[in-house]
Amino acid sequence: MDADEQLRSSFGAAALAYAEHRPDYAPAAVRWALEPAPGSRVLDLGAGTGKLSGSLLAVGADVVAVEPDEEMLAELRRGLPGVRALNGDAEGIPLPDASVDAVVAGNAMHWFDMAVAGPEMARVSAVGGVLAGLWNVLDDRVEWVAGLARVAGSAAIGPRDTPDAWRGETAALHAGAAAWFSSPELAEFPHGHTRTADSLVATLATRAGMLVMREEKRTAALGGIRDYLASRPETAEGEFTLPMLTCVLRLRRS
Structure with a gap:
């Protein structure tokens, strides 16, 4: 298994923690993604x-979900039993031609x-439909968040987990479509x-780079x-809001 495949397939082992600790998406971003x-x-x-x-x-969408990892899929079915959820x-x-009005992907594209995926996403999309990728990124314009990104390192704060990095890394993603x-x-x-400090640590522990680390390195x-969160007045005690952005890449089916 190469390094990319190891990262891609790492989430199933942490499916329960992922479901508990990963954030949802800004409602305004979801509405904008679907607007056309x-x-x-x-x-x-x-x-x-x-x-x-x-x-x-x-926001009122009729959703079908497709996910390749059986453990992640099981958590989806448990948490959202009313959603049609397929392995794929x-x-x-695993859908017919022109069967959906929008194809969206959250922190996945x-x-x-x-x-290969570009033609497939086009195949299942109705003419005039939307393709949209959404990513939750840390707002490192906030000083303590920028410090967190430095301390956490690339394993926990990946190549598209801050706004500037997201813009650069996402620029060519649409090329295949x-x-x-x-x-x-x-x-x-x-x-x-x-x-809280504990739940933010638990969130960052679900990042792919952390999941594939050796146990002793991950613990360290x-x-x-x-230690960094304990040193900051914004995060040392009780609940706080982690400043984020939901960033969206949107295209329309020709």
Whole structure:
């Protein structure tokens, strides 16, 4: 198994923690992602434990979820029993042609092989439909959040987990879908995640880079994050809001 595949397949072992600790998505971002779609049939692709599916339901979408990892899929089915949830991936979507008005992916599109997934996403999309990727990123314009990103390192704060990094890393993601979809639009929406120091450490522990670490290295890395949070007045005691943005890449089916 190569390094990318190891990261991509790491989440199942932490499915319960992922469901408990990962944030949902800013409602304004979800609404904007769907705005040009002709109807409410929405595919949540690479749906994980259903974080984005829940946000889609909240804005009135008719959701079908597709997820390749059986443990993540089991958590989705447990948490959202009313959602049709299928085993499958972006490179082989188990849906008929032109069957959805929007294809969306929450913190997942960067795992897709877009050369294969692009045609598949176009195939299942109705003409005029939407393709949108949403990512929750840390708002490192806030000083203590920038410090957290430095202390946590690349294993916990990945290559698209801050706004500037997201813009750079996402710029070419649509290339595999360019023959079927319009030029991309980007937007960013304020968001926040209520945490304590313990629950923020638990959230960062669900990042792929942390999940594939050796146990002793992971323990040391999380200990450093915990020490930093204890040293900051914003995070040392009780609940606080982690400043975030939900960033959206949106295209329209030609």
